[in-house]
Amino acid sequence: MFAVNVITLLCLMSVSRSAPLGCEDLLRPLDQLDPRHLEGRRVLVAGGMTNLLHVDYFKSRDSASINFANASESSKMSFTRIFGYGDSCQYLYSNITLGASSFTYDQVNLTVLFLPTSCPDCLVMRINNETKEPLRLYLFSRRREVEQKEMEEFRNQVECLKLLPPVMMDHTKELCPEQSNRHSAASED
Numbered sequence: 001m002f003a004v005n006v007i008t009l010l011c012l013m014s015v016s017r018s019a020p021l022g023c024e025d026l027l028r029p030l031d032q033l034d035p036r037h038l039e040g041r042r043v044l045v046a047g048g049m050t051n052l053l054h055v056d057y058f059k060s061r062d063s064a065s066i067n068f069a070n071a072s073e074s075s076k077m078s079f080t081r082i083f084g085y086g087d088s089c090q091y092l093y094s095n096i097t098l099g100a101s102s103f104t105y106d107q108v109n110l111t112v113l114f115l116p117t118s119c120p121d122c123l124v125m126r127i128n129n130e131t132k133e134p135l136r137l138y139l140f141s142r143r144r145e146v147e148q149k150e151m152e153e154f155r156n157q158v159e160c161l162k163l164l165p166p167v168m169m170d171h172t173k174e175l176c177p178e179q180s181n182r183h184s185a186a187s188e189d
Ligand SMILES: *[C@@H]1O[C@H](CO)[C@@H](O)[C@H](O)[C@H]1NC(C)=O
Pocket: 070, 072
């Protein structure tokens, strides 16, 4: 009887733990990043930004997606960003090094932090400026659109960082192919 009660209690506790998280929890970087979870392609669903110039830049793209490839023990991966503008696609290739809760571009001194999300196929990526102040927060998913409660959670994270309200990508726009046809020169920014 006692054991049953303990189990019931544990169940109740896990339910109450899924209550909405406060800013501290929403912004605490993930501590155990699994490179295999990163692998593959995800589409940009929404972004929160600090200034209106970024918002215009964000809106100038019809689509954006990312691809992490080749997770190996060495913590090095290749990272591709793919942007669609009308009929054209832009591919930006970078090499990155994974940390416990972040990755760093090998060519530029820029660290991107992964924040928690309850959405199983999403990545929430925080980009800071040089003084570690938040600049942008991006929500990526393997789906073109996320559930309302998943979007709500992202909206809360954006609010916690005091960024402008999130801008949604247009999920009806066609995505660029995963690979560029011609092997264009590597580039990064
Ligand atoms: C993946 O990584 C291994 C070892 O680092 C390398 O030999 C191989 O070429 C890589 N494959 C691709 C597709 O980048």
